[in-house]
Amino acid sequence: MSMLDLFTWLVLIVLLFSSIAVMVLAAMPPGMIARHGRAAAQYSGGLRSSTAFPLLSRSGLQPG
Numbered sequence: 001m002s003m004l005d006l007f008t009w010l011v012l013i014v015l016l017f018s019s020i021a022v023m024v025l026a027a028m029p030p031g032m033i034a035r036h037g038r039a040a041a042q043y044s045g046g047l048r049s050s051t052a053f054p055l056l057s058r059s060g061l062q063p064g
């Protein structure tokens with residue numbers, strides 16, 4: 001094997017491990033939020049005011 005082949009294998013291995021690391025790091029925060037039990041209590045108010053109200057007002061239904 002030439003040096004170029006070895007370098008190519010090294011680059012492929014680094015790309016494989018870095019893509020696995022990115023996927024694992026992207027999957028960790030939602031699990032940490034859910035594990036601490038803050039997901040429903042802390043974020044539901046923000047979701048209600050920022051998502052539901054504009055959707056309801058665009059469709060002609062006014063809340064309350």
